Amino acid sequence: MHCTVDVNPELTDKQIEIILDSYEVWRKDIEKVGLTTFMSLFQTHPEVQEHFLPFKQLSQTDMEQSAILRSHALRVMATVEKCLSRINNPEKIKDVMEQLGGRHVNYTSKYDYIDLMGPQFVYAIKPRLEDTWNEELEEAWLQLFKVMTYHMKQGMIEKPVITY
Structure with a gap:
């Protein structure tokens, strides 16, 4: 792991x-945003798909129909919403994302793949x-993901939750 x-x-x-302000506009499409984020991630970085065991070797069509992918995408969007609800309290974002990062050590998530989420979300x-x-709106969302991924990676390094 890169440290x-x-x-x-x-x-x-x-x-x-x-x-x-912009979240209020797209929040009604949160499931579609989550699914699009992951479909785009797997299309632009197919090597990432190989690290998601339930999606390994699935075709794009099968992925689009996958209940497991929809569920994971919704969990990721729920994390975005948690961070948005705590956006004025950076310490709380830090806590949420460090815990998430620590759990991702169990999933053998690649440290370097974490940064790919922001651009796909945008x-x-x-x-x-x-x-x-x-450009200002794009940079703001990318910055939020930089905050989120920074703390997630810190959690992967400093607070791994090993259960295997």
Whole structure:
């Protein structure tokens, strides 16, 4: 496992504001956003799919129909929602994401794959925000994912929960 983590990223007040405003627009499509995020991840980085045992060797069509993928995508979106509900309290985001990172050690998640989620998520929400989409909005969401993944990776390093 790669064991260094960059400097602790933070969100500005302006980024928080535009993230929360835009979330209200796409939140009704949360299941589709989650599914699109993972389908895009597996299409652009097929090597990642091989590390998700339930999805290993599945075709794109089978993946789109997979109840397991839908369930996982919804859990990831629930984590995004948890972070959004704690967005004004960075310590609480840290706690949520470090615990999640610690659990992912059990799933043999690759440390370096964690950073791939932000760009895939942005790809998934962009069409739902096309009327208001701009570079500032994109950077704000990417920054939120930098915050989330930073703490998740810290949890993988510092707080692994080994159950095997």
